Amino acid sequence: MTQENPDSIIVAIKREMGNRKFSKEYEGRKMTPELLSAMILMKLKQDAEAKIGPIGNAVITVPYYFNEPCRKATLHAGRIAGLNVIDIINEPSAATLAYAWNTGELGRPDLPDKEKRILVYDLGGGTFDVTLVRYTPTHFSVESTDGDTFLGGLDWTQRLVEHVCDRFRGKHGTDPRDDNVSLLQLTKECEDAKQELSLFEKTNVHVNHAGNLMQVSITRQEFEKLTADLLQRTIDTTEFVLDNAKVNPEELQAVLLVGGSTAMPAVSKRLQDLCGITPSRELLPQLAVAQGAAIHAAILQAKATGDAGDVGKAVIKRLESVTATDVNSHSLGVEITDPTLGKRNHIMIPRNSKLPVGVKQRFVTNLENPQSICIRLLEGEAEDVAACTFIGDFRLDKLPESLPVGSPIEVQYSYDVRGHIHVSMTELTTNKSASVEIAWRDILDEQSLDSFQQLVAGYAVE
Template sequence: MEIQPGQTVGIDLGTTYSAIAQLDPEGNPQAVENADGSTITPSVVILSEEGKVIVGPTYERMSIENPRNIVEAIKRQMGNKDYFVVYQDKKLTPEFLSALIIKKLKQDAEKSIGPIANAVITVPYYFNDVRRKATQDAGKIAGLNVIDIINEPTAATLAYAWQKGHLGRPDAFEGERTIMVYDLGGGTFDVTVVRYTATSFKVLATDGDVMLGGLDWSRRVVDHIAEEFHTKYDLDPREDPETLMQLTQECEQAKRDLSERAQIPISAYYKGKNVTIALTRGDFERLTGDLMQRTRDTTELVMQQAGVGKGELDELVLVGGSTYMPVVETMLRDVTGLEPSRDVSPEEAVSQGAAIHAALLEARATGGDSRLGKAVINRLRSVTATDVNSHSLGVKISDPQDKTRKINHIMIPKNTSLPVEVKQRFKTNKENQQRVHVCILEGDATDPDACTTIGDFRIVNLPPNLPSGSPVEISYSYDKNGRFSATAVELTGNTAAKTEIVRDSGLTNENVDAFQTLAGDYQVE
């Protein structure tokens, strides 16, 4: 990893809001304000018909725009090779659209902190390798040197432990703490249990859902109002994009208001008809009860995998704007026996943790930044971290009970501490086999088709007349930087082959360069 001249920051690239932060000279992670004076920027892109690209528009600005020109929740499409938006006769991928959001964050922040060169960008823990590559590409397209990708709950833990004065301070903090980070954002959900001391922190277990967040709560309200409207008038307001956008904004606001109030009126207007429905907090919680139950199930599973029971956590930290819903606190009190903590800003903690991680990498790579005080640099250098893999890694093999069927044999289970190396022996399937195909899978399912293939390679030129059942040793190695390698050796003739998968680029270098040039052509407002 090479640090380039310029400022180094942390970026929280969120589904509904994004943020950028930097460690100040005294070691305090500070969210950097955008051009509107806010520390969070809506992750919304307007590709206007006049050729303007507007990132982070207000609701008022969105309301006067054709909904077909508005791109929202692009994070949910990261890694989806089939998704694109056509604008000015060009196909814009999720990486490019995300790069426009990053470009806006960078452009606004540079007005107060100067030219930005390096960044750590956050991802949900449960992002697979394809989505992580797409995020890294988005940063590159925006003109940044992406020095690392960090998991969002890990970043939030860093922010919590650092701002508590625990991390990097063995003189002031003894012993260890086990905390849980419950992160419910606009579009993704993670829950993670971490154990840390003054000089180290270790992820014990993590799980989540990249398709669960505040957007889903809002959509339930939209559907409820639309169905009431349909019952009354036999018309569906969701059929019209402008009406749907207006109703969605109203329901989003109602969801927020219900965190403070017991009841809120919601109105829908369509084709000269209207309904006004009084939605109570109880109604809202009933409509979305199964969504909350999904987060509860995940929370209980992670606690079980981490080996901590009710009442055994030292702290429960809430992250993400959707944790303001009162039912979140009620559920978590019941599951953990703890009063949830808001000692870090739910909206800013992730970007602040990314900023700490960025400063830590910078301090190690450059011997310290003159911007930061010596005490801060020493504090950063004293911290070590142990992460875990969020997805199981397996190999496609023939089912021992049914040779005609292929299964995913897990080599490295999820929540395994990194780095790790695993070796296992397998057998050839037939007489005089000429080659062995090693297919690397990411996922927990037994069915290979339900997993993601992240790489494959072959051992060729096996010895002649090789008997069926000859031994083949496969080795998987996964380092703490996300670099994964696999080796296979046919042991009779000692023939070997290997592959290495580096989270380098989902797009080709030519694609990234072309998109970088295109991003330079768009003036982001």
């Protein structure tokens, strides 16, 4: 995994979690996102154990906008790394937990039961999401969330890479993008330059390719112009989250910055312009999520064992009365056949519905004398079925003979806080029904998990 073999370097594997089509070939082995993420977790576990001793249990954080396959893949990565993953917590929820704890509010029933709203803007290296949270000292509730698992600081770096390559090619006639080693070295230079531009108004990028050396100067203003559309995408998402919850920016008590990429000055400026308040730096953006996860892990351990040491006791004393309410980050629906548009996704549970949630709707059959009815369950916002995530399906068989076109079918659809989906359908002429509960199928079976655990055990992670 060195500069001599840049093809072996993995970047932004978090974006590929849950993607069954992605893999990398290394030493003749197929490396899946779960396996690659597990090796990262092994390194973290190894470093932590060198400081505090053996680690068995873990809480892992994920972007709120992760769907269930992405979350399941993350859970599998933890197991492959030798961790007992006791919970998966959403990153903005963890950050809010850390924020409210750090301000001395969370778990304080003696304080006034006054609601506050904060906006958690989380721009990391590979993913972005923004979440609106309402909380009191003893309860916090997610009101609205949205995000993009393919937008992050890496995209800002890539814009700078493209700019520098264009400048180099214009002068020397050769392109560093044509050579993997040159491109890797330049990407590292541009990542450093991006970080420097968060501190200084101007910096230089040095390019070494095909025997030619070049220094490219870049100002913060130029960099912000190059990446303005990326930042605008995050602002558009932020406005959507506020609009979806019918909340005016003036109603916010704080805007919390999470993720290392929020260090870019343009981020704070745009958010201040939008919300009218200076974004909070109460917590270090790089540590906020980890701190919240640590608090969450401590309370879980304290509740499970009844004795988790001084830290656990202090946490449980503050947090034993705290409750939370979540929303679903993706819409849930069924595939229907429209006489004009053909097959499309019909949303039954819109995203940002408070959990648990249940709905009931009536549909009609579109065939004469059907022998059975199949319902396909989908996750996603698009009408196009191909653009949605397939959840599962189930069938109602042995329908009565001569059932006419337009016969009513009632569908009940529910989603709980565990991420479990329960759907039932009833043919209302005879009241014949069928139902299914889906806890999302595992991406890897037990045999694959065991094989991967044995495989990673053979690697030395340095």
